[in-house]
Amino acid sequence: MRKPIQKRTIKTRAKLLSAAEEVIRHGGYEALRVEEVVKAAGVAKGTFFAHFRDKDALMEILIADKLNACLDQAQSETPPKTVPEIIASLEPVHEFMTSERYVFDLLIRYSGATAIADIGPIAYCFERYFRVVMMWLETAEMRKDVPSELLAEGVQAFAIQAMSLQYCALHSATTFTDRLETYLDAWLTPAG
Amino acid sequence: MRKPIQKRTIKTRAKLLSAAEEVIRHGGYEALRVEEVVKAAGVAKGTFFAHFRDKDALMEILIADKLNACLDQAQSETPPKTVPEIIASLEPVHEFMTSERYVFDLLIRYSGATAIADIGPIAYCFERYFRVVMMWLETAEMRKDVPSELLAEGVQAFAIQAMSLQYCALHSATTFTDRLETYLDAWLTPAG
DNA sequence: ATTTTATATTGACCGTGGTCATTTTTTGAT
DNA sequence: ATCAAAAAATGACCACGGTCAATATAAAAT
Secondary structure (H helix, E strand, C coil), X not given: CCCCCCHHHHHHHHHHHHHHHHXXXXXXCCCCCHHHHXXXXXXXXXXXXXXXXXXXXXXXXXXXXXXXXXXXXHHHCCCCXXXXXXXXXXXXXXXXXXXXXXXXXXXXXXXXXXXXXXXXXXXXXXXXXXXXXXXXXXXXXXXXXXCHHHHHHHHHHHHHHHXXXXXXXXXXXXXXXXXXXXXXXXXXXXXX | CCCCCCHHHHHHHHHHHHHHHHHHHHHCCCCCCHHHHHHHHCCCHHHHHHHCCCHHHHHHHHHHHHHHHHHHHHHHCCCCCCHHHHHHHHHHHHHHHCCCHHXXXXXXXXXXXXXXXXXXXXXXXXXXXXHHXXXXXXXXXXXXXXXXXXXXXXXXXXXXXXXXXXXCHHHCCCCHHHHHHHHHHHHHCCCC
């Protein structure tokens, strides 16, 4: 069985990725053009699509990288125990997620896998987010009538809702943090 | 004083809309091509964009129409009182929302307004969904420690989460209805 | 070294959404 | 009826993501 991972291949891929990062550093994610990336990388357009299924696939990789860095940071600190602490710990994650409308939309679109056995890097990020929160909740003083797995899924749902409403003119009175705190208070520590 | 809404205008717009509906009836939403619509409507391409900001704007109108029809239906029946009844009443709405991946993505993308004072038909649908659920909750026996407004926002968040996870290979063990029921039981009637 | 085969790269080309200067039609004033 | 100004329709054109047959390069076999 031949396993020829040519050196050229990883080099070209690396060139494309770093070129894309550079392009994004200048104009943000939304403004990225494939033509610009391949020009900066010094390869032909077709080469790009030999390395990435489509433009979104590249975006997934780059955005998931950044998101994983945010999750690293969140995980490195001492586990939060209260709702405000949880929100504070997740702040860098949410901050990046809503840094650009384009980024948020893409995150949501790829938060679940497109097809079975085709789970992309962003879907893994969401899975990781879920697991990190679940671990926090297990050692925090939250309601115990439902499993912490379910609680963590709810935190994710509410965080997405709160981020979405940031973009919604009909609900722009409250800030993201206030809204999320209201949600999580009601979800994690309901007053019997 | 100038208010010349030419008859021609509404006629052309109507032609475009019904042509689009016809096209969708055949191939679904995702496969719709603007060229096909204008051909079927017997107008030039430029005319399309004189009537709709872009392709998404047309889609918003058509999808919001369908969604409003579903909401009409949900509202016409006797108000549900329990979690399973609420889920059952919303079933046609959720059914349509997830009828096509393309539709679901577009719904989410336009669920909030793109910009202040630029609230599209889909954003209004979400607002309506929220209000309908809130009214149901007010006369149902749910937790009373938080306002029903908040409860309704939560229902929306959980419904979206449950729909999203339908598309996610990492969480495809549970069905949509089961998952949503689990969510709403924990959200609406927490065991002190 | 030479040939063969697998893999990577290329760039002309296509599909489709969206633009805009030009032309056609409608409307209101005379 | 005639004309001027506003509104609507037109279609050639552009931008940009994505394809693919042809070509170039690397690795394996002789």
